[in-house]
Amino acid sequence: MGFLKKLFQIVSGKKYRNCPNGAAADPAAQRALQAGLINSEQIMAYCDSYATGLSDETLSEGLGSHWGIRSPQEAAETLASLGRHGHRFFYDIVFRIYSDGASGEERQEVLEALIASGRYGSPETVREQIAAQGPSEEKDLVFSALEQALEMLENLRSVFRLLEDKVNGSYLPKDYSGGILAWDLGRLVTVARMSLDCKYIEQAEFDRILSHADKELRSNFSSWPQFAKSYIIGRASWAGQNMTLGGIIGIAEDLMTDERSPWVLSPL
Template sequence: MGFLKKLFQIVSGKKYRNCPDGAAVDPVAQRALQAGLINSEQIMAYCDSYTTGLSHSTLAEGLGSHWDISSPQEAAETLESLGRYGHRFFYDIVFRVHSDGASEGRQEVLEALIVSGRYGAPETVRKQITAQEPCEEKSLVFSALEQAMEMLGNLRSVFRLVEDKVNGSYLPKDYSAGILAWDLGRLVTVARMSLDCKYIELDEFSRILAHVDKEVRSNFSSWPQFAKSYIIGRASWAGQNMMLSGITGIAEDLMTDDKSPWVLSPL
């Protein structure tokens, strides 16, 4: 499908598709599903149910091409990574480097990755990355460094430029609040798609929804606040482009439309 046609479908497709077999009734599940609304509206999934309502071929293509998921093991690994780290792991690092005013930032980002402990004991990692011989840990750190540097460039390009019609221009304090919403929204969608593909069981899906609900209630006081965190995450991941405008438009509708689940069920 051509890019412009896909963008048109995202922006003008039917809003808030309800599952004909009935909506989720548990309040925990409802809030978690609403945390995934920007993403579910983007892919035109049902807004109110465990199932996405998408065809198996669409699900397989989406999980495979965007998430490298084609098996239960890969689904479990991706969902674990999203829940534990997500893009916020890199964002928190690069936002600190950006705030400190580092001119290039590469060495500062590398040091932050090392001391994070994610890739092993810091002293061991330092020895591995300075050694001549290759190793898996060294490869992981430098791959992470490239991802983080790309995000740093994106953050610098969008800092203080992102806005929406409800929240207005985003302030430095909005950027410093982080991008948890971006990770939570994607976690819900990937979990729903994985459940539809039978890559995860219902018990695991319910556990993920409970985790998302807890994080939403602990960190956000309104859906507009959640939207800011999500949009900053999207902007930092891919910078300014046409798709960011489409995502922002979806969020604006969710914050203002009388039929929106966010408007009907505020936090």
């Protein structure tokens, strides 16, 4: 089912699907699940339970096509990356460089920041590999990351100070400087739920992920509208301005205002 058809069903009233077998009882788990609400509404999953309520076909297509997850190992690697780095790793680099102003050397500045991060190996080793002739794993990894970061930089440039929603109004520079943790948390929770449904992860690991998400949520956000801003900026920086972004902003606006919304019923 395409995104627009799902969005039409949401707008038509099929919102906030409750699990017929009951909601998650633990308050911390419920908060963590609500961090994934924009995602779960987008894919029409249950909003209140560990189980998504999605068909096996939808789960397999979603994890396989969109995330490259077809095994427990791939699920573990993706979830670990979302938890530790996510897209915020790139965003923090490109936002700093964008904020410093155009210098004409953005590509080199981003490359140096990626190397200095240590994520792709010892900075000294990576610099040596880049300077050397011939391919290497370190070189491939860092240049692949460079292209992702530069794409995010262009997306950020295209949406900076242009984003808004009906609750928060126009987003200010301080909103962009707040980062995109919500974008990564929302996806972490959703991928974990789908992976649990597919039996790619055990319940204990799922519980650990929800606990981590709840801790990050409570430590970094004081309201769901604040969370929504971070999520929307993350989505826009990842893929720029398009029709899908408008639909996601609409979902977030409903979550912030609809009297039946779990965000409205359980504010942070």
